[in-house]
Amino acid sequence: MKRILAGTLACVLLSACSGMEEPPAPQPIPVKTFVVANRAIPNVVELPGRVEPVRVAEVRARVTGIVEKRLYEEGTDVAAGQPLFRIDPRELRAAYAQTQASLARARATAANARAVVERYRPLVAENAISKQEYDAALAASREADANVAQIRAQLEAASLQLGYTTVRAPIAGRAGRAQVTEGALVSQSEGTLMTRIEQISPVYVSFAQSASKVLALRRAVAAGEIALDENDRIEVRLTFSDGTEYPVPGYIDFLAFSVDQQTGTVELRAEFPNPSGLLLPGEFVRAKIFAGQINEGIAIPQRAVTLGESGGTVFVVDGEGKAALRSVKLGAMVDGLWIIESGLRPGDVVIVSNLQKIQPGAPVKSTDAASGSKPKAAATGASAPDAGAR
Known part of the structure; x- marks a missing residue:
């Protein structure tokens, strides 16, 4: 009996000890990563804009x-x-005919006055008439010619009115x-306004940027932090209200050199070709202004960013090989790349896959990122940061 009790007690103790063992560690989640590095990226400014015709004519009576x-x-x-x-032309047509008749009568009078002068000219040389009579006939002829010129001008005015x-x-x-x-x-x-005519090919798109940001851009250009296009052209791309992009880029053609006192903004304007008439005057659009490129910027693939109410977040791999959540300040998105204004530094390892399976603090294992597609460079010529496995 003692042996049986001793064996039973030993089994109970062994069972208790086995229940106190720690659970096995979770397996690392395989992920693909992206190594953050400073590269030249587009300096993109996003602004709302309004489409305007290049010329507007009000047709009035x-x-x-x-x-x-x-x-x-x-x-x-x-x-x-x-x-x-x-417009009913009958009244003006009658006025034109009346003026035309007056001109014919004035021309007849002028012709008669010139004939009198021609008859008096030899007579005054022979002292057959007085010099005073000749001078009076000459003045009458000149007055008749002036009357013809006056009525001819009236006829031209009547013709214009009839044409209108x-x-x-x-x-x-x-x-x-x-x-x-x-x-x-x-x-x-x-x-009276009758209608309006608008020229919409090409069109203008007007923007307003705060004076402080314009000043910051000028300082960055002067300091060499931002490099402008060698032709000093600033490209602009448009997005419609439904999220679709306008396929044809435009260029800034006007920058005001004064600040609006009421709004504290500087007016900018871009010109866009509009051969198919997609851009309509008065329409509001979203514009991406490519004001040169930042020499040392950061951009990451779009799939690495999770958007929330408070902004964007990314998962990075910390020093212990675990996933850590980090908030980032997003700039514009250009060709599948989010431009990061703050929140990441060169050397950070960003997770770009299996984001739905990852929780903060979960162990991760980087796979060969080179097997994935390399992020496409921005269209302005800036190269994307290299992707690498960690």
Whole structure:
């Protein structure tokens, strides 16, 4: 019996000891990594912008009358000089005919006055008439010629007024909605607005940047931290409100040299080709302005960043081979690369795969990152940091 009790007690003690053993350590999660390094990256400034036509013409009435007909289709492209409206010309046509008759009468009077002068010229030489009579005839002839010139000018003005009854496009572009309809009275004195024409190929996109950031950019360029394009051209790319990108880049063509006193901003403007008419005047877009390149910047692949309400976070491998969560300040994203403004330093090892399986403090094991695709360099020519296994 003692032997049985002793054996039972030994089994109980062994079972208790085995239950106190530590659980096995978790297996490291295989991940791919990206080694952070300073490289030349695009200096990208993101700003909201508004599309504007390069030229706008307001078509207004230049004569007073009743609109007879609209001669164009609203919302279509029109050529310079194309008829848009016709105003009732009958009253002005009558005025033109009246002035034309006055001109004919004035020309007849002038011709008669010149004939009198020609008859008096030999007579005054023979003292058949007085010099005073000749001078009076000569003055009458000159007055008749001046009257002809005056009425000829009136006829030209009447011709212009008659021509204005056909309202034509002053520039080529897209004609908007008609502001008047047939039967409406338009006024020359009030300059009644009839429609607008906008040139939308190319178009302008206007931005406003804070004066402090413009000053910081100038200082960085002067210090050599940012290198501008050798042609001093600044490229701009647009994104529509639905997130799609406009395929054609534009370039900054205007930078104001004064600061708006109310907003404290500096106005910038870029010109974009618009052959297909995708960019519409008044539309708001998001712009990425490539103001040179940062000589020592940091960019990481897009898949390494997790976006949250507080901003972006990444997982890095700490000195113990474990995953550590780190917040980063994100700049712009260019061709699959997030530009990092702060939060990472050269030499940091960023995890770029299996992020959904990783928790802070979890052990990780880096696989051969070279087997993955190398991050594509930015389109401006900046090379992406190399990826390497750790």
